[in-house]
Structures are given as C-alpha cells and as structure tokens.
Amino acid sequence: MYTPGADALRKSIDRMLTEANARLSVGKTTEASRSYEKAWQFADQLIEMLDDPEERRALSIRANEFRQRSRALHLKGLMDMGRVKPTDEIEADDKVYTDEEADAQEQQILLLIDDRPRSIDWQSIGGLAPLKEELKFHYGLAMAKLPEGLQIEGWQNIMFYGPPGTGKTLLACAIANKLNATFFNVKSSQIVSKWVGESGKLISTLYRVARKMTRDGRPSIVFIDEFDALCKSRSQEGQLYHQQMLAAILAEIDGFASKGRRNLVMTIGATNRPWDLDAAVLSRFERRILISLPDEAARAAIFQIHLGGKGIPIDERSMPYKRLAKASERLTGREIARLCKEVTSRMVAEMNPEIPELVDKSLSAIQNYTIRVRPLKRTDFDPVLAKLVADTSLEAEAHYTAWGQALSEGRVPVE
Numbered sequence: 001m002y003t004p005g006a007d008a009l010r011k012s013i014d015r016m017l018t019e020a021n022a023r024l025s026v027g028k029t030t031e032a033s034r035s036y037e038k039a040w041q042f043a044d045q046l047i048e049m050l051d052d053p054e055e056r057r058a059l060s061i062r063a064n065e066f067r068q069r070s071r072a073l074h075l076k077g078l079m080d081m082g083r084v085k086p087t088d089e090i091e092a093d094d095k096v097y098t099d100e101e102a103d104a105q106e107q108q109i110l111l112l113i114d115d116r117p118r119s120i121d122w123q124s125i126g127g128l129a130p131l132k133e134e135l136k137f138h139y140g141l142a143m144a145k146l147p148e149g150l151q152i153e154g155w156q157n158i159m160f161y162g163p164p165g166t167g168k169t170l171l172a173c174a175i176a177n178k179l180n181a182t183f184f185n186v187k188s189s190q191i192v193s194k195w196v197g198e199s200g201k202l203i204s205t206l207y208r209v210a211r212k213m214t215r216d217g218r219p220s221i222v223f224i225d226e227f228d229a230l231c232k233s234r235s236q237e238g239q240l241y242h243q244q245m246l247a248a249i250l251a252e253i254d255g256f257a258s259k260g261r262r263n264l265v266m267t268i269g270a271t272n273r274p275w276d277l278d279a280a281v282l283s284r285f286e287r288r289i290l291i292s293l294p295d296e297a298a299r300a301a302i303f304q305i306h307l308g309g310k311g312i313p314i315d316e317r318s319m320p321y322k323r324l325a326k327a328s329e330r331l332t333g334r335e336i337a338r339l340c341k342e343v344t345s346r347m348v349a350e351m352n353p354e355i356p357e358l359v360d361k362s363l364s365a366i367q368n369y370t371i372r373v374r375p376l377k378r379t380d381f382d383p384v385l386a387k388l389v390a391d392t393s394l395e396a397e398a399h400y401t402a403w404g405q406a407l408s409e410g411r412v413p414v415e
Contacts, residue, residue, distance in 0.1 A: 005115035008182060009046040011213060012110060013039050017066075024073075033073035038107070040066035105205045112206070114185035117176040125170045126305055126333060127298020131289065132174075138287075139175055142266065143219065155286045157253055157267040159227070161274035162291035162400055163392040165334025168270040171291070172223040175268070181221045182213040188229035192245070199230075200248035207252040207265060214264035227269035231281040246278060253284040275403050275412075282412075290404045293392060294333055300325035302333050306340040313375040324381065330390040330397075339388065343380050348373065 020035035043063035050056045122132050142154030160168040169185075176183040184206065191202045210220035224230065231246055255263045269285065271277065282288065294302060300321040307314050314321075328336060351372045358366045406412045 005113065005118070006046060006049050008110070008113045008115075008213075009042050009049070011216075012042045013046070015212065016042065020069075029073050033070045036066050036070035036073065040070060105202055106209060108190075108202070109184070109206050109209045112184045112186055112190065114183045116185070117173040117181075117183045120170060120173040120177055122174050122178075124305065125167050125174060126301030126303075127294050128167065128171070128291070131171075131291075135171065135175055136178070139179060139266070143179060143264075155266075156255065156263060157269070157285045158287045158289060159269040159271065159274070159277075159282070159285040160289050160291050161271050161404075163293060163332060163396065164272050165332035165391065166291040166293065167333050168291050169223070169225065170333075172221065172268045172270070176221045176223075179219050179221070181219045181266075182210070184210055184220065184222045186222060186224045188224070188226040192230065200244040203245060203248040203252060210265045217264075219264040219266055221266050221268060223268045223270070225270045227271045227281075228273040228276040231278045246281070250280060250284065253281070274400075279412075288404075288407060290400055292400065293330060293397060294336075296322075296325045296329075298333075299328050299331065299336060302336045303328075303340065306337050307344075307376070312340075312344055313373065315375040315377045319376065319378040319381055323378075327381070327385050328388075330392065331388065332391060335388070335391060339381075339384055343376060343384050346384075347376055347380055 016035045016039035020032045020039065023029075023032035023035060040063050043059055043066060047056050047059050047063065050059065125132070138154040140154070141152065142156065146152060160171060162168065173183065175181070186206065191206065192199050206222065210222055213220045231249060253267055255265070267285075274282075274288070303321050303324045328339070331339070348371060351374055355366070355369070358369055403412065
C-alpha cells in the first residue's frame with residue numbers, strides 16, 4: 001500500500017480544519033478535538049515528505065498548534081455523540097460525521113490514495129497505441145469546457161478486461177497522471193468486510209471522499225481492481241452477502257450524488273473474469289475494453305522499456321529487440337518484465353561476485369561499491385526463455401475474445 005502524497009495530505013489537513021470549525025459551530029467540542037488531532041497526524045506525515053527545511057519548520061509549528069488545540073478542546077469534556085443533519089445549506093458530502101467509526105472509515109479510504117501514477121506515462125506502456133489515443137480523447141472530452149447549452153459527455157466509467165499482466169493498471173495510472181487526478185487504487189480485499197453492511201459503507205465513503213477531492217477542479221479516478229470479486233452475478237452463490245455492496249456500487253457509479261453538476265469522479269474497473277460480473281454493473285460502464293496479449297511490436301517495446309529504458313545495455317547484434325519479441329510469443333507485459341529482471345539479475349551476479357563478501361564486511365564497504373554491468377547477449381536470454389511457459393493458455397485467450405464478441409453482438413445480458 002502506498003502512502004498518500006503530499007498534495008493529498010495538504011488537502012486532508014485543510015479538510016480536517018474545516019471540519020473542526022464546523023463541529024465547533026454546532027457545539028461538538030470533543031468531535032472538533034478529534035478533527036484537530038487528525039490534522040496534526042496528517043501534518044506529521046507531511047513533514048516527513050518535505051525536503052525544504054523552512055517549509056518543514058513552518059509546518060512543525062502549525063502541527064504543534066493543532067495538537068495543543070486538540071488537547072485544549074478535549075479537556076473541556078463536552079460530549080455529544082449526535083450527528084449534524086444535512087440541510088439545504090449543507091450537502092450530504094459535507095455532513096459532519098461525529099462518530100469514531102465514520103472517522104476510521106475515512107482514514108482507511110485516504111490510505112488508498114496512490115502517488116504511483118506520477119511516475120507512469122503513456123511511454124511506460126508498450127503497444128496499445130490506438131487505445132491510448134481513444135482514452136486521451138474521451139477523458140479529455142470529459143474535462144474540456146463546453147459551450148453554454150451543449151451537453152456532450154466523455155466516458156465516466158470504463159471496464160478493462162483481459163488476461164492478468166496485460167497493462168490494465170498501468171493504463172489507469174497513465175490516465176490519472178495526464179489528468180493530474182487524485183488516484184484511488186482499490187483492491188477488492190481492502191473494502192470487502194465480513195461484517196454485514198460494512199462494505200457498502202466503505203464504498204459510499206470512498207466515493208464521498210473522491211467527490212471532496214474534486215473541489216479544486218481536479219478529477220478523482222477510482223480504480224477498482226478485481227472488480228468481479230465485488231460484483232459477481234446475482235445468479236451465483238453469495239447473493240445475500242453481496243447485495244448491499246452491489247447496491248452501493250450501482251448508486252455510486254450512476255453518480256446520483258452528483259446529479260445537477262458536472263461529475264469529476266471517474267471509475268475505472270479491471271477484471272480477469274468479466275463473465276462473472278453482475279449484468280446491472282456491467283451495463284453502467286460506457287466502454288468495456290479487452291486488453292489482450294501484446295503483439296510482436298508491443299513485446300519489442302516492452303523489452304525496450306524494461307532493459308534499454310532502465311539503462312541496462314543489450315548487444316543488439318547478438319539479440320536484437322525484434323528477436324526477443326519473436327522468442328516471447330504469448331507472454332504478457334508482466335511476464336516480460338519478470339524475464340528481464342531474471343536475466344539482468346543473473347548477469348549482475350556474474351559481474352559482481354564480491355557483493356556477498358562486502359555485505360559481510362561492513363555497511364560502508366557495500367555503499368562505496370559501484371556495480372559493474374555488461375551488455376546482455378543471446379546466451380543470457382536463451383536459458384530463461386527455454387523454461388518459460390506462458391501464463392495465458394490458448395483456451396483462455398479464446399475465451400476472452402469469444403466473450404467480447406458475444407457482448408458486442410448483444411448475446412451477453414446487460415441491464
């Protein structure tokens with residue numbers, strides 16, 4: 001799990017201070033104390049991420065003020081565990097949640113904010129050129145200014161499906177990077193709870209926090225991996241267990257909370273088992289896109305990303321990228337990355353046999369040592385390639401293609 005980024009922490013601090021003032025205005029002293037305490041905790045995390053000494057010093061002073069304010073309010077001992085109800089002036093997303101359970105849920109959701117997209121660009125993804133252009137256009141359309149009276153919508157919700165390791169997460173990260181979006185990286189295991197109703201609450205909290213993050217005009221992207229684990233077809237087992245969670249997801253993807261204003265919360269789902277998805281959920285996604293195994297040109301580009309792009313030399317007279325691409329048929333991008341890592345590791349071990357001895361010697365000895373490398377040759381790749389068996393079988397690949405064809409022809413039921 002990734003630590004929330006500096007921008008997200010600053011926004012969280014501001015939100016906690018606003019929340020503290022709102023709680024004080026209605027006499028919720030103990031709850032305001034808790035908001036100041038969370039502001040102090042967020043500030044403490046942010047201090048660790050800052051490089052500028054002056055900025056760190058200034059924030060340390062503020063953090064100390066937040067902590068003192070929290071303690072002062074706590075000592076007043078005024079307890080009122082009621083909630084402030086939404087009114088005409090206060091939207092549902094601005095409700096002051098005064099119980100510890102709701103606070104804990106929001107803290108849990110904030111930890112899903114992922115800074116990884118900042119380091120991932122379109123060039124980080126081998127192949128898929130037509131799809132990249134399509135994604136740029138439709139997400140740009142969703143953000144561009146519209147003339148008065150014109151209603152044109154880009155994609156709000158898309159679903160990537162296909163074999164594991166084909167780049168579904170990387171595509172979502174690249175979109176978030178180029179839109180400068182707040183990126184919520186959600187695994188099903190992080191929001192599925194054994195307690196009845198708890199998962200539905202977490203999903204509602206997830207989208208509520210995502211909407212709050214859009215108030216500065218930046219979009220939020222909610223990326224949900226393993227989507228099939230959350231929204232299995234209601235014809236399968238576990239209907240009662242998933243009912244509340246399914247209802248929460250349907251309501252949030254529909255964007256009911258954003259009716260009447262532009263919705264800057266976008267949902268990207270990813271699944272390796274699209275045929276298990278509930279039909280009602282599947283219908284909410286404007287586009288369902290198969291991310292298939294990379295073709296030869298894409299595989300050559302992926303090898304270039306994981307070798308040449310990382311400064312690892314390769315003897316192209318002995319093993320050019322085109323030959324690597326031909327020798328790696330049916331491998332996914334993830335498998336190619338793993339192959340490159342193994343081949344590079346073997347070469348580095350060969351060129352630097354003294355590393356274990358230096359580790360035993362002292363920390364300074366290994367820190368002062370410079371790693372030696374040499375160009376990778378065909379003889380480095382052949383033993384590894386000979387052992388590889390593609391993770392995706394021909395039958396599995398055909399299944400994805402057949403399901404996608406059935407969907408386009410209306411033979412897959414959607415509601």
